[in-house]
Amino acid sequence: MTVNLPPQPVPAADPTVDELLQDVDGVVVDWDGTVVDNAEIRLSALQQALASYGVDVDPQWYALNCGLPIREVIVRLAGPRTLPVEEIVPASRRLLLNGPPPRLIDSTMNLLRRAEALGLPRAVASAAAGVLIHPLIDRLDLGELLPVVVTAESVARGKPAPDAYLEAARLIGRAPSRCLAVDDAPDGITSALEAGMRVLAVRDGLLVPVPGLIPG
Structure with missing residues (x-):
């Protein structure tokens, strides 16, 4: 059953969000703790x-x-x-x-909606099972906002290996180095960094840039 959410207006340009999306060709987000506060x-x-x-x-x-x-x-x-x-x-x-749907994290949703308005492809890269993610995407009516979903079953190695983020970049047709990743957990942040992406960490509901890349 889909949760009926109020319609979301197309977000206007936000200097902070637009700065985060500057020089980015795609956005890849974790699910638990990043899109949903669960x-x-x-x-x-x-x-x-x-x-x-x-x-x-x-x-x-x-x-x-x-x-x-x-x-x-x-x-x-x-x-x-x-x-x-x-x-x-x-x-x-x-x-x-069987529980209630979790709350969406506003900062991540604002970033995703602005990315959608700018025509940037978007994907989920999660270590969770698809059986948990796909039903929630349907219930929360996020299918158009997040049309590509990589789950634990999609890759050979879970986080902190870079496989999930690399697979998400492949599916949206963008080079990992041109993608912006958003994650909340240490293993997820390591995964995105090892994939060569720019990374934002979710901290107390805010998106905080993670400096540097893991040396390869």
Whole structure:
């Protein structure tokens, strides 16, 4: 079911946003914590899915590791223990899919809408599973704004490897060095930098340029 959102006007030129998009040929964004503010929802779902196994998830630890694929997060949380990952992952996903839709992050949405108005191609590059992202894109009516979606299943290596961002650049037909990436997690930022993109980090709802590239 699609969430009925009020129509969005075509954004007028914003000096700050236009400066961020200067000399850019495409925009590639992470999903969780970048387009949607769902960190607390994801943390709660994971905590509930792990509760019966006696595993607690520290919010500060999760904030630093939430950019990883969920299976990797669970393995790191387990430590020397062996947890039934293939049971925990579906349980966490069911909780997420049955919950309310998350809030959109205004700064990222403003950037994407301005990029759309300027005719710049846009894509998602996420470490999350497609089964979580595609239904939300439909519910939030973001299909036209984000027509290209790279998920965990799309690439051989997850973040912090650059594969997701490189694949997104390939699909929108732009050189990675000409793309602007937006991500909120350390592993995602590393992924985008290693792909050779300019990067904005989401910090407290704001878009903050990340200086430099990782030496190759």
